[in-house]
Amino acid sequence: MGTYRFEEAKTGRAGCQNKECKDAKVKIPKGELRVGSWVDSxxxxxxxxxxxxxxxxxxxxxxxxxxxxxDDSSGDEKNFTLLDGFDELAEEAQATVQKALEQGHVDDKDWNGDVELNRPGKNGFRVRSKKTDDEHKEESPKKTASAKKRGRADEDDADKEKPTKKTKAVKKAAKDESADSKSAKNGRKATNDDAHQEAEQKPQSSRPKKAKAEKNDDAEAKPTRGRPKKAQAENDDDAGAKPTRGRPKRAKTSK
Structure with a gap:
């Protein structure tokens, strides 16, 4: 069996190992009665x-x-002084411990849990309400049915999304047709591009060059802008008679 010790807390640093207190990190105040279990791992x-x-x-x-x-004695009375730390307790604390050991549980006024579980043969610290158990039992079938319903819905969706062989064949044919159409379109485009490129690379004929020569002759024969010039002879004859610019001078009179 385990080793136990009864004492009044020497410091307030030790935490209670009961699950409820441990989760809340509750400490045992200094001077309060506590019970220790020796653990050797x-x-x-x-x-x-x-x-x-x-x-x-x-x-x-x-x-x-x-x-x-x-206790090796065969008497009905227990020697509580054999318990570790019992004889170091105050008389009031000794009476409290002795009473609890004789009746099989601590007094209800000292008990921190549910009174229903503070009796010999009972386990635990808190009572689990029957209502909570019933609600849990009622919710479980509902959750199961809901899960099954979701599973069936998922299967139906999977069947809808699963392509058949016929659908695959139709999609493949449409894909091939689209590829052929695209290839033909690219072919026509390539043919037009080749024809355009050949037309650009084809040398010009001699006729356009002749026309260009005629155009040059016409350009030479084309009169210049402005007043047409008279023949050279006329220009020479009229050179002296050409009036000068400005106001004409009066003839000198003899004095």
């Missing part, structure tokens, strides 16, 4: 402490079995 040894109000009937039963192993 091979790698470490330590006391695991609990509030006096967190000591369950199961733990009280284990303490009594440990006391029976320590």
């Amino acid at each position: 091979g790698n470490f040894q330590s006391w695991y402490w609990r509030h006096w109000g967190c000591v369950t009937p199961k733990m009280i039963h284990n303490v009594m079995e440990s006391l029976d192993e320590l």
